């Protein structure tokens with residue numbers, strides 16, 4: 272339709288003018304570290320496959336075997352016929368890893384956050400969200416109809432002030448944060464947040480998409496704070512676990528409620544057997560090889576030490592460059608040297624903080640990490 276295409280064209284032109292248009296770039300991944308784009312082989316520092324498990328022979332074999340034995344798709348919602356027995360096995364393993372009573376697997380991490388939050392809070396409630404929390408936490412909060420209150424990033428004092436003011440006006444309160452922040456790589460002060468939540472009868476929810484598999488021998492960011500009470504621990508199977516899907520670990524009562532009320536579980540097809548089996552195989556490897564889980568952070572620290580940046584807290588290191596143009600040209604310059612480090616621009620990150628987001632994984636060679644650090648240092652030197 273003419274008016275529709277005109278609308279889309281104008282929107283695209285406006286984004287293009289601000290260097291904010293995005294393009295899909297077909298990319299073939301050879302393993303956790305090497306990708307092929309436009310016929311060029313590049314060492315990728317942009318994949319979230321932190322342990323290289325998406326290409327691990329055992330993980331691939333488990334996925335292939337499950338697809339051959341049980342089919343390529345789940346065929347229906349988990350509440351109809353899509354609840355393959357492997358899903359129950361996976362939930363038990365996830366709950367064991369996170370030290371919770373139970374777990375609920377969703378079709379993706381995005382679906383987990385957008386299903387869990389509206390199941391637990393509604394229009395009489397309030398949800399406090401860290402300013403840099405992932406987009407799907409914000410989407411879940413918006414879908415819930417609860418009052419949304421943003422608190423300054425990792426600022427416990429700001430949250431305390433807001434809880435004082437807003438908590439008494441609401442029936443229930445939820446505090447939602449990333450455990451490891453996806454674009455900054457820093458870790459939420461989960462111990463302090465948990466203490467604050469206990470004082471105000473608020474429910475703490477952490478999104479550990481980037482912590483599971485790579486922190487505390489694979490148990491994730493919550494395990495760095497042993498005394499903290501985090502009743503809602505969400506995560507994804509699609510990063511360090513090398514598969515696809517999402518989950519929420521929590522009490523049996525919460526999980527039972529999600530399985531009967533979360534719209535993204537009730538009205539969506541179950542996770543395919545191949546993804547479920549792959550995640551189970553990855554969990555086996557993580558349990559057997561705790562030394563592997565330490566490697567991504569060790570590589571990130573090698574990089575931050577070489578560049579004189581603050582010590583990495585997770586496998587994600589931001590190199591903030593400011594404008595979208597600066598981030599795009601730095602990424603292009605690195606690509607010409609054989610490295611894939613994708614530029615991250617608003618609205619994924621706040622205005623004026625476009626950056627290179629460097630993600631390290633267990634398969635990176637130290638020599639390549641050092642070469643990348645030197646290339647980034649040269650770029651920063653040239654732009655200073």
Ligand SMILES: Cc1ncc(COP(=O)(O)O)c(C=O)c1O
Nearest residue numbers: 379380381405453480507509516
């Ligand atoms: C912090 C965070 N939460 C949730 C998600 C969504 O997870 P998934 O990719 O499994 O949908 C992502 C991934 O992009 C993420 O970075």
